[in-house]
Amino acid sequence: MKTHAKAMVLASFAADSLALGAHWIYDTNEIDRRFGRVEELLSPAADSYHKGRPRGAFTHYGDQALVLLESLATTGHFSVKSFAESWRTLFLSGYQGYVDKATATTLENMERGLSAEQCGSRSSDLGGAARIAPLVYRYRDDRETLLAAVRSQTMLTHNNPATLEGAAFIARVALALLQGADPAAAMEQTLEEGVADIDLDIRIRGALDSGARESRSVIKQYGQVCGIAAALPGALHLVLRYPDDLKTALVENVMAGGDSAARGLVVGMLLGARLGKEALPESWLTAMIAYPHIIDLLEKTDIME
Numbered sequence: 277m278k279t280h281a282k283a284m285v286l287a288s289f290a291a292d293s294l295a296l297g298a299h300w301i302y303d304t305n306e307i308d309r310r311f312g313r314v315e316e317l318l319s320p321a322a323d324s325y326h327k328g329r330p331r332g333a334f335t336h337y338g339d340q341a342l343v344l345l346e347s348l349a350t351t352g353h354f355s356v357k358s359f360a361e362s363w364r365t366l367f368l369s370g371y372q373g374y375v376d377k378a379t380a381t382t383l384e385n386m387e388r389g390l391s392a393e394q395c396g397s398r399s400s401d402l403g404g405a406a407r408i409a410p411l412v413y414r415y416r417d418d419r420e421t422l423l424a425a426v427r428s429q430t431m432l433t434h435n436n437p438a439t440l441e442g443a444a445f446i447a448r449v450a451l452a453l454l455q456g457a458d459p460a461a462a463m464e465q466t467l468e469e470g471v472a473d474i475d476l477d478i479r480i481r482g483a484l485d486s487g488a489r490e491s492r493s494v495i496k497q498y499g500q501v502c503g504i505a506a507a508l509p510g511a512l513h514l515v516l517r518y519p520d521d522l523k524t525a526l527v528e529n530v531m532a533g534g535d536s537a538a539r540g541l542v543v544g545m546l547l548g549a550r551l552g553k554e555a556l557p558e559s560w561l562t563a564m565i566a567y568p569h570i571i572d573l574l575e576k577t578d579i580m581e
Contacts, residue, residue, distance in 0.1 A: 278578075279552055279553065280454055280548070280549055280550070280551075280552045281412070281413045281416050281454060281549070282413070282553065282574055283548040283549070283551070283552045283553040283555070283556060284409055284412065284413065284450065284454070284544075284545050284546075284548040284549040285345070285409045285410060285413050285545075285548070285570065285574060286548060286553065286556060286561065286567075286570065287522060287526075287544035287545065287547060287548025287555075287556050288341065288409035288540075288541045288542075288544040288545040288548060289334065289338055289341065289342070289409075289544070289564065289566065289570060290526070290544060290556060290560045290561060290564055291526045291529070291537075291540030291541055291543060291544030291545075292334050292335055292337055292338035292341070292537050292540055292541050292544075293317050293332055293333065293334055293338060293560070293563075293564050294314065294316075294317055294526055294527075294530055294540065294560060295335065295529070295530050295536040295537040295539075295540045296317070296318065296319070296320055296326055296329060296331075296333060296334065296335055296537070297311060297314060297317070297318030297319060297320050297321070297324075297331075297530075298310075298311050298314055298318070298530055298533070298536065299320070299324070299325065299326060299335055299535070299536055299537045300324075300325050300534065300535065301533055301534075302500050302533050302534050303533065304492055304496075304531065304532065304533045307530070307531060307533055308531075313527065313531065314527060314530045314531060315523075315527055316559060316560070316563070317331055317332050317559075317560060317563040317564065318331060319331040325374045326373065326374055328372065329372070329373060330565065331563065332563045332564050332565040333565055334566070335373070335374070335537040336373045336374045336375065336376060336379065336403075337403045337406060337407055337537050337538055337541060338407075338537070338541070339366060339371075339373060340363060340366070340403075340407050340433075341406075341407035341408075341409065341410060341541065342566060342569075342570070343359070343362045343363050343366050344359060344363075344407060344408075344410045344411065344429060345410035345570065345573045345574075345577070346362060346573060347359045347362050348410055348411070348414050348573075348577050349573040349574075349576040349577045350576075352577075353414070354411060354414065354415075354421075354425035354428070354429065356392045356393070356428045356429065356432060357392060359392075359429060359432065360386075360392040360395075360432055363432065363433075364383065364386055367379060367383060368383070376401075376403070377397065377399065378396075378397040378399035378401055378403065378404065378433050378434055379433065381397035381398075381399070382395050382396055382397050382432065382433045385397075392428075392432055393428075393431065394435075395432065396431050396432055396433050396434055396435030397433060397434060397435065397436075398435060398436050399433070399434050399436055399439070400434070400436045400438050400439050400503050400504055400505070401434060401439065401502040401503060401504065401507075401535075401538065402439070402442065402502060402503070402504045402507035402508055402511075402535070402538040402539070402542070403434070403502060403535075403537075403538045404430045404432075404433045404434030404439050404443070405426075405430050405434065405439050405440075405442045405443030405446060405504060405508075405542075406446070406538045406539075406541035406542050406545075407429075407541060408426050408429065408430070408443060408446060408447055408545075409450075409541070409544075409545040409548075410577075411425050411426055411429060411447070412426075412447055412450045412451065412454075412545070412549075413574065413577065414577055416451065416454055419448075419451060422447055422451070423444055423447060423448070426443050426444060426447045427440055427443065427444065430443040437472075437473055438473045438475070438476050438504050438505060439504050441471050441472050441473040441476055442473075442476060442504045442508050444471075445466055445471055445476075445480065445508075446508075446542055446545070446546075448466045448469065449462045449463055449466050449546060450545055450546055450549050452465060452466065453546055453549040453550045454549045458519070459515050459516055459519045459546065459550060460484065460487070460516060460519075463480070463484060463512060463516075464484065467480060467481060467484075475505055476504065476505055476508070479498075479505050479506075479508070479509045480508065480509060480512060482509060483498075483508075483509035483510075483512040483513050483516070484512070484516065486509075486513045486516065486517070487513065487516035487517045488517075489513075489517075491513065491514060491517055491528045491529075491531075491532055492528075492531065492532050492533075494510070494513050495510040495513065495514075495532040495533075495534070495539075496532070496533075498510045498513070499534075500532065500533050500534020500535065501534060501535060502534075502535040502538060507535055507538055507539050508542065510532070510539050511529075511538075511539040511540075511542040511543050511546075512542075514526075514528060514529050514539070514543045515543055515546045515547055518547070519547070519550065520551065521555075522544070522547040522548065522551050522555035522556060523555070523556075523557055525543050525547055526540055526543060526544060526547075529543055
């Protein structure tokens with residue numbers, strides 16, 4: 277399980293970095309025209325939300341996931357106070373990346389003196405729930421602690437019932453995959469345990485029947501946007517359509533446009549947990565700027581357990 281758990285984290289980060297070049301381009305014809313088929317890590321265009329970021333860097337989602345992993349490696353356990361302080365420092369120390377509305381709102385609430393449990397935005401975006409691979413790695417043998425930590429870290433920036441439920445769903449599916457479950461079975465089992473948001477439950481159930489359909493059309497139908505009600509079913513579709521092909525799943529995720537970074541974090545996490553590091557292209561890892569740092573952090577997290 278440990279080997280696949282490391283792959284889960286690496287694939288989640290690699291998916292975010294792969295998405296960087298074409299992130300938030302909604303017109304798939306434009307992606308085709310400007311980038312061709314995105315099979316390697318790219319630097320973003322000059323008109324991108326992420327302009328100036330180098331090839332192999334992360335979006336703001338990946339940067340926050342890295343801060344979470346750093347916090348775990350430093351403290352040995354999840355501390356929302358430690359994570360909140362590191363997260364705040366990331367954005368207040370000359371951050372050279374995009375600051376979305378959920379981040380800006382959370383920072384404003386922190387400046388008003390609200391606690392880590394109170395400062396989160398009401399955003400329903402998938403981004404806050406998608407960065408949890410480091411937590412699943414740390415607490416893969418402690419489900420109860422994992423789910424509490426997942427809720428707490430998500431609430432820091434996305435204090436929205438749907439996003440909180442989505443984060444718990446992702447974590448539970450990842451655990452099932454690490455234990456050897458088939459993706460469809462893992463999702464069905466997790467749905468049976470309950471998703472305490474009726475709309476999200478319905479949308480996830482709809483995704484379970486989408487595996488045989490073409491990904492661009494499915495994701496366009498669900499919505500290419502950041503909201504979890506659209507983005508999570510899109511991510512689950514990709515896992516179900518390509519259960520044994522991590523590379524194709526992540527490439528198709530980018531080619532489907534929109535918020536491919538948040539979707540990718542989830543797809544990479546789940547298929548990395550299922551398939552292991554062998555499924556992840558070595559060229560993606562070596563091109564990822566933070567790769568050596570992530571390996572070091574995972575080793576430190578192991579020592580601190």
